Amino acid sequence: MTGWRTHDDNRHRRAAASQYPAPRQFVAAATANEPRSIILAGVTDSRRPLLVDLTIVLVLAAIAVVGYRLSPLLLPKADLTVTPAPDCDLHRQTCRVDVPGEGTIELTITPHPIPVVRPLVVEAALSGVPADQVQIDFAGATMDMGYNRITLAPAQPGRYTGRATLPVCVTGRMAWLATLMIESRGRHIAVPFHFEAPLT
Numbered sequence: 001m002t003g004w005r006t007h008d009d010n011r012h013r014r015a016a017a018s019q020y021p022a023p024r025q026f027v028a029a030a031t032a033n034e035p036r037s038i039i040l041a042g043v044t045d046s047r048r049p050l051l052v053d054l055t056i057v058l059v060l061a062a063i064a065v066v067g068y069r070l071s072p073l074l075l076p077k078a079d080l081t082v083t084p085a086p087d088c089d090l091h092r093q094t095c096r097v098d099v100p101g102e103g104t105i106e107l108t109i110t111p112h113p114i115p116v117v118r119p120l121v122v123e124a125a126l127s128g129v130p131a132d133q134v135q136i137d138f139a140g141a142t143m144d145m146g147y148n149r150i151t152l153a154p155a156q157p158g159r160y161t162g163r164a165t166l167p168v169c170v171t172g173r174m175a176w177l178a179t180l181m182i183e184s185r186g187r188h189i190a191v192p193f194h195f196e197a198p199l200t
Contacts, residue, residue: 078181078190090114090178090195097191103128105191107136107180113199116166116174124152124160124180133183134160141175141194166197173198 082105088095091113096106106125114120124134138148145167152160166176173196180191 077188079187081190081192084191084193088193090193091197091199095193099129099189105129105180105182105189107178107191107193109178114166114195114197116168116198118165120164120166122150122152122162122164123155126158126160126182129182129189130184131160131182132185135181136162136164137179137181138164138166139177139179140169141177143169143174145169145174 080099082097082099084095084097090107090109094106094108096104098104104127106127108123108125110121110123111118122136124136126134134152135149136152139145148164148167150162150164152162155161175194175196178193178195180193182189182191
């Protein structure tokens with residue numbers, strides 16, 4: 001009877017061993033797989049900055065394409081461009097231009113000198129030039145300063161006013177282009193004025 005029990009006990013031990021492998025086998029397997037997981041994690045981390053840079057480049061390219069396609073809407077092509085006298089200084093006085101065959105256009109921006117990050121009063125006086133809409137667009141001559149355009153409201157016949165604010169440039173003094181845009185009987189008249197701000 002003792003021999004039978006010994007044989008049965010050995011058979012049960014082998015069955016249990018086959019169902020429950022030794023703990024050291026699991027440790028060995030985990031140790032063998034650990035370097036591989038570390039390598040994969042390293043590859044993923046090394047590619048992440050490249051993917052971020054690529055995404056930024058694609059977004060900027062998409063913005064450039066959209067801006068190029070919408071540029072005619074943001075700044076309509078002028079049917080007539082009238083250039084003011086180069087010695088006219090908006091920091092000190094009202095600037096006047098003659099529209100061939102029609103009349104005159106005057107632009108005044110106060111206070112003097114023209115500041116940045118402070119409210120500005122813009123006044124346009126039109127004589128002999130009918131206007132359906134009058135706008136002024138402020139743009140950086142050498143740097144993109146964003147969208148800065150206002151529509152001037154009619155104050156009295158031939159006079160239009162509005163308020164604007166120039167953003168500050170991180171480089172300090174900035175060359176600005178103030179374009180007075182007049183929609184007159186289906187035509188677009190543009191008058192570009194150049195100035196720098198702030199002066200100090």
